[in-house]
Amino acid sequence: MQSRVVGTVLLAAILAGCSAGEPNNSAALPELVEVAGPAREVMQAGEYLLDGRLIASDTVMYAPAPSLKVMKYQVSQYDYDQCVRAERCKAADAVGRGQAKDRPVVGVSWQDGQDYAAWLSERTGKQFRLPDYLEWSYFADQKVPESAQGGLDENEQAALWLQEYQDSYKRKQEQEVPLAPLGQGTANAYGVFDAGGQVAEWTNTCHVRVHRISMPRAESRLENCGVRTLGGEHIAVMPDFIRDPKTGACSVGVPPRYLGLRLVTED
Numbered sequence: 558m559q560s561r562v563v564g565t566v567l568l569a570a571i572l573a574g575c576s577a578g579e580p581n582n583s584a585a586l587p588e589l590v591e592v593a594g595p596a597r598e599v600m601q602a603g604e605y606l607l608d609g610r611l612i613a614s615d616t617v618m619y620a621p622a623p624s625l626k627v628m629k630y631q632v633s634q635y636d637y638d639q640c641v642r643a644e645r646c647k648a649a650d651a652v653g654r655g656q657a658k659d660r661p662v663v664g665v666s667w668q669d670g671q672d673y674a675a676w677l678s679e680r681t682g683k684q685f686r687l688p689d690y691l692e693w694s695y696f697a698d699q700k701v702p703e704s705a706q707g708g709l710d711e712n713e714q715a716a717l718w719l720q721e722y723q724d725s726y727k728r729k730q731e732q733e734v735p736l737a738p739l740g741q742g743t744a745n746a747y748g749v750f751d752a753g754g755q756v757a758e759w760t761n762t763c764h765v766r767v768h769r770i771s772m773p774r775a776e777s778r779l780e781n782c783g784v785r786t787l788g789g790e791h792i793a794v795m796p797d798f799i800r801d802p803k804t805g806a807c808s809v810g811v812p813p814r815y816l817g818l819r820l821v822t823e824d
Contacts, residue, residue: 585680587636589626589822590748592696596620599699602690602786603765604794614792615767619691624823627688627696630661630739630750631758632818637662637673645676650800652736653815659738661751663815667759667785667797670818683824690762692821693788697752698745736815757789757802757813764794789813 596618605612634655640646648654650664665673667687674685688696740750752758764784768777787793793813795802802812 585677586683587632587677587820588629590629592621592625592627592747592749593623594620594695594747597695599691599694600792602760602762602792602794603767605767605769607769608771617691619695621692621695622823625692625696625821626823627692627747627749627821628819629744629748630819631756632662632673632820633658633739634660634662637665637818640673640676643676646672652801653817659740660736661739661756661815661817663736663756663817664800665759665816665818666800667795669800670759670820673818674820677820683822685820685822687759687761688788688819688821690760690786690788690792693752693758693760693819696747696749697788698747698749699753699788752788752819753790755790755813756815756817757787757791757793758817758819760786760788762786787813787816 597620598616599619600613601615601617603614605614634649634653635658637646637649638654638656641648647669649662649669653661653663653665655662670687674687677685737755741754742750744750745752762785763780763782764786765778765780768779769775783797784794785797787795791813793802795816800816802814802816
């Protein structure tokens with residue numbers, strides 16, 4: 558009888574030891590939404606020039622992988638701070654640093670996003686990453702601007718692009734400056750909150766500049782992976798170490814006010 562009890566205790570100890578190193582998925586997982594759907598027209602990332610003039614980016618029919626899941630909300634100050642406390646992430650800049658569960662972390666770079674994704678992947682056992690820009694544009698439910706739609710000649714397209722830029726700048730000036738809480742308003746068609754709002758979100762897509770010449774027709778492309786694309790109310794491109802868009806950032810269109818994070822997974 559005693560040997561049976563000892564054997565039971567040993568088995569329980571072995572099982573406990575085997576499970577001790579496994580990630581606590583339920584406690585650490587952020588709230589995710591599935592965004593699979595039919596292909597639709599989205600804007601491609603990049604800076605496009607025709608005869609030296611900026612024009613709208615190309616569009617493409619795109620559908621994400623059926624297994625793609627997206628964080629319902631941007632990474633919060635509280636969740637990012639857990640990575641900082643684990644000494645796996647650098648503290649965010651003062652503008653977005655804190656422990657609030659209802660505020661997005663801002664003042665973070667693309668590299669900070671890589672570090673946070675690696676930490677969260679290890680913690681949960683799922684492979685998290687920053688989205689590609691096409692994925693972001695799809696789940697953010699971004700609409701193709703009029704200047705990128707077909708049937709326009711080069712002059713009409715350039716004029717519309719300029720008008721859209723001016724309208725965007727005016728809207729930015731009218732935006733509320735203080736950082737808003739997570740989950741403002743209602744979710745978009747894919748169940749995602751705050752995408753395309755005041756916080757631009759880093760993506761893994763490298764910046765590409767496309768030069769086109771009308772006569773004779775020719776095209777050249779230059780990719781720079783030291784500069785990454787951000788999704789927001791307006792597309793932007795910035796060096797991957799930038800945390801504050803006011804310090805040395807380059808932008809296609811109107812520069813964003815804040816830089817934040819939202820991750821995706823296909824696990």
